[in-house]
Amino acid sequence: MMSVNRYRLKHLAQQGHPGANRVQFLLDRPDRLIGLILIGNNLVNIAASSIATILCIRLFGDAGIVVATFGLTLLVLIFSEVTPKTIAALHPERVAFPSSLLLKPMLTLLYPVVASVNFITNGFMRMLGVNPAAAGSQDALSSDELRSVVNEASSMIPSSHQEMLLSILDLEKVTVEDVMVPRAEIAGIDVQDDVKSMIKQLSQSQHTRLLLYRGEIDDAIGFLHARDIMQLLTKNNQETDKAEIIRSARDIYYIPEGTPLNVQLLKFQRAKERIGLVVDEYGDIQGLVTLEDILEEIVGDFTTSIAPAPSETAQLQADGSVLVEGVANIRDLNKEMNWQLPTDGPKTVSGLIIEQLGDIPQYPLCLRINGHAIEIVESTDSLVKRVRFLAEEQTP
Incomplete structure (x- = not known):
C-alpha cells in the first residue's frame, strides 16, 4: 500500500x-x-x-x-x-x-x-x-522535486519534450533581461530620416516590427508593423507622408526590468501583445523582448533571432580553446558549452570580466572565473571585444 x-x-x-x-x-x-x-x-x-x-x-x-x-x-x-x-x-x-x-x-x-x-x-x-x-x-511536489521527476522519466519522455518541460520549470528563474535584445542592438527607424529611407529600411529589414524613434532610442514613438506600412502604401498608390507613418505606429508596451519570464508570458497573453521595451526604474530603455524570445526559451530557436546565435560568438579552436566575442550572452554560452559561468550579474562576457576586474582592461591579461581560465585577447576603451577560454590542459 x-x-x-x-x-x-x-x-x-x-x-x-x-x-x-x-x-x-x-x-x-x-x-x-x-x-x-x-x-x-x-x-x-x-x-x-x-x-x-x-x-x-x-x-x-x-x-x-x-x-x-x-x-x-x-x-x-x-x-x-x-x-x-x-x-x-x-x-x-x-x-x-x-x-x-x-x-x-x-x-x-x-x-x-x-x-x-x-x-x-x-x-x-x-x-x-x-x-x-x-x-x-x-x-x-515542489518545482525542484518536479524537475527530478522529469529527469528520472527520461526513458519514457522524448528528450525534446523533456527539455521543454525543464525549460518551463526554469522560466521563473529567468528574467526578461536574460533574453532581451540589448539596447545597442535594437533595430529601429529614425523618424528624422526621409520617407523613402524609412520605407526602404522597413522593406529590407528581416523583422516585421521595427521601433520608430526620434533622434535616439530613448525618444521612442511606437512600433511600425510592415503590414501596416504596406497597406498604407497600397492605399495611397505608393505615396505617403511622414505624418501618416507616425500615425500608423502602434503604442509601445513597456516591461519593467527583472520581470520573470513566466510572469511576462502571462502579461503578453492578457494584454494581447507580442513585443515590448524593457525599462529600468528610471524609465530608461534597456532592451527589447518579444513573445518569440520567451517561447524560444521553452522550445529552442525556431525563428530568426535579432541577436547572433551562440555558435556565431563562440568558435572552437584547434588547440581546444574557445574564442568568444565579448558581446556573447552568458546564459547561451552556458547552455551551448555546458559551462558554469555566473548568471546573476552581467549578461555578457564583457560585462562579467569588467565586473570581476573592476575596470576595463587595456592590455591582454588572464583571469579565472568559476574555474574557467580566460585570456583577454582584444579590448577597447569601452568593452572587452574578444576573449579566449583556455582548455583544461592549457591551464597553468
Whole structure:
C-alpha cells in the first residue's frame, strides 16, 4: 500500500479504476490503514506464538520454549515478513489492489477498535507535534522535486519534450533581461530620416516590427508593423507622408526590468501583445523582448533571432580553446558549452570580466572565473571585444 506511486494512483482513480479508488480511500487516512493492518498482524503473531509455545512444550518439554521462539521467528521472517513484503514492494499495484478488497470491508467491520487505537496513538503523536490528519496534504511536489521527476522519466519522455518541460520549470528563474535584445542592438527607424529611407529600411529589414524613434532610442514613438506600412502604401498608390507613418505606429508596451519570464508570458497573453521595451526604474530603455524570445526559451530557436546565435560568438579552436566575442550572452554560452559561468550579474562576457576586474582592461591579461581560465585577447576603451577560454590542459 505504502509503495504505490501516488500520482499513478490518482490518475487511475480519475480513470475510474475500482482498485485504485479503494486504495486511495484507504491511503487518505494512513493512520487508520496502519492501525487496521497492525491490529490483525499483532493479533495473529501473538496467537501463533502462544500456540507454538504450547505445542513445543508438549513435544520437547522445557526446551520447547527455545524451539518455539527461534522456529517461529524464522518462519515469520521468511513467510510473513521478508518474502511477502519484498514482493509487495516490487509489485505494489498487483498486491495493493486485490488486498483492498479485503482491507476495506475489514476497516468498516473493525472501525470501533481501529478508531479507539487511533484515538490513543494520535494523541501521543499530537504531543510530538505530528498531525496525522495532514498526511494527505503532503503529496504536492515542489518545482525542484518536479524537475527530478522529469529527469528520472527520461526513458519514457522524448528528450525534446523533456527539455521543454525543464525549460518551463526554469522560466521563473529567468528574467526578461536574460533574453532581451540589448539596447545597442535594437533595430529601429529614425523618424528624422526621409520617407523613402524609412520605407526602404522597413522593406529590407528581416523583422516585421521595427521601433520608430526620434533622434535616439530613448525618444521612442511606437512600433511600425510592415503590414501596416504596406497597406498604407497600397492605399495611397505608393505615396505617403511622414505624418501618416507616425500615425500608423502602434503604442509601445513597456516591461519593467527583472520581470520573470513566466510572469511576462502571462502579461503578453492578457494584454494581447507580442513585443515590448524593457525599462529600468528610471524609465530608461534597456532592451527589447518579444513573445518569440520567451517561447524560444521553452522550445529552442525556431525563428530568426535579432541577436547572433551562440555558435556565431563562440568558435572552437584547434588547440581546444574557445574564442568568444565579448558581446556573447552568458546564459547561451552556458547552455551551448555546458559551462558554469555566473548568471546573476552581467549578461555578457564583457560585462562579467569588467565586473570581476573592476575596470576595463587595456592590455591582454588572464583571469579565472568559476574555474574557467580566460585570456583577454582584444579590448577597447569601452568593452572587452574578444576573449579566449583556455582548455583544461592549457591551464597553468
